[in-house]
Amino acid sequence: MSHSTLNSTLVSTEEERAGRWSGRNTDKDRLRSEIWERLERSGLNIGPVWSRISNWVGAEAAAKRLSELPIWKNASVVKCNPDPPQIPVRLRALYDGKLVYMPVPEFGTGELPWVLLDPEKLSREGVQFEMAATSQGAVNVGQKLGFEDMMPLDLAVCGCVAVTRAGGRTGKGGGFADLELGLFRDLGKITETTPIVTTVHSSMVVEDERLPIMAHDSLLNWIVTENEVIEATPSGHQPGGVVWDLVQPDQFEDIWFLKALKQKILAARDMAARG
Template identity: 60%
Template sequence: MTDGDKGARWVGRHADKDTLRRDVWSRLERDGANIGPVWSAIPNFAGADLAAKRLSELPAWRRAAVIKCNPDPPQIPVRLRALYDGKTVFAPVPELRTGTPFVKLDPVRLKAEGIQFELAAVSQGFLRHGEPVEFEDMPYLPFCVVGCVAVSRAGGRTGKGAGFADLELGIFRELGKVDADTVIATTVHSSQVVPEDRIPMQAHDSALHAIATEADLIRVDGAARQPAGVDWDQVKPDQFASIPFLSALRERLERR
């Protein structure tokens, strides 16, 4: 299997980003920094727990009573630390595959019901024990963690190519759940930090304010202008086909 074949699931939306993702996935495997498979995924990496600890050192993390965190394996330590810090965690259903897009993890409820935070922090656990939540029913989100394949010190990012993170954030902005004061952050391996010119940022892409690695905490000064909402013209037919609630949500948003 060639590198191109291994990364083919979401390939074809942006050639430069496709090449970048292949380079990052290959480097993680070559250097032995990956944990488990990386291709077509937000890659898990050695030191993810250290990166989560560094992220928790941000003043914005300490202030936030609520965080949104992506559902991928490298962010398990982020979700776990948030629960132990007493924060309510909202996590999307992986790849938004069900009719209800998010689940809510309330550490008080989990503790009262005897559900270990270590179980609730993994995707199988939060799908079983989390409370289903619609976009419209979520609170304001002061701190959002997104999954990334590559990032730059200027706040550029790209995910695995499916566009889920930017779509989520665009919907949150249209609903007033995310605004200019919301911190957008990620945890990655230091080898996933690439030169700024390798990540072409488009109008619908959301920039990062903070990047935590196993070796460093990067604060982005003057992050790029964020999109105002969803650019529905950029949403692909396969996204409408594979995300069950998306068409109905668009209709509700357009009626607002």
């Protein structure tokens, strides 16, 4: 291997290990790296680890624990992130007869950013739930929708890399979960009482002080691991909606619908303020 090829490979590996969105918050960057390294070193990962919501041994057990909670049993409409460790969550939701909303990974490029999985419709069409519960399967067979077309949610499931018992969370660093939850609040799809939950490996639960809470961060109400159920005790209030001043310039550039949706939301806010 030439020096130039070797250097290129090393740079690529270092960038992946740092995370695609590293540099926005050094404390969270450091914590994510620790979690990813610990998961990889333990051998409890399933597939790639770095710069993603990585999969882990025990995800099925966590999904089962979640499905036994009243917040799950009372939910008819569930939103779930598209990442591998939440495949068991999406699968249980379909078998339990729930409507499932899943975002197109990173909101796609020019296509409607959400898919709706209706278990009754999938059954009529002969689609196996096991296929529909995968990220690509959902994109292939689900009904494509925009944010404004969605029904109000009974439960919101987020993918996380690290969480705290105070309800703090961080994902892979791209800001997609906090942005979508802010948009849901602005559009009336969730309220203060809508449970926000995650399933994570127990090694991803860290001390409260390790995870700084920012103004735009949505807080978890429930954390479910392979070993336990944690009812979080958030120390602050949820954001009222998108904190537009904190949206990154690259998010406006990369998320194709965001500028237009921002204009609609701000116009609606202005109209409401005028009475």
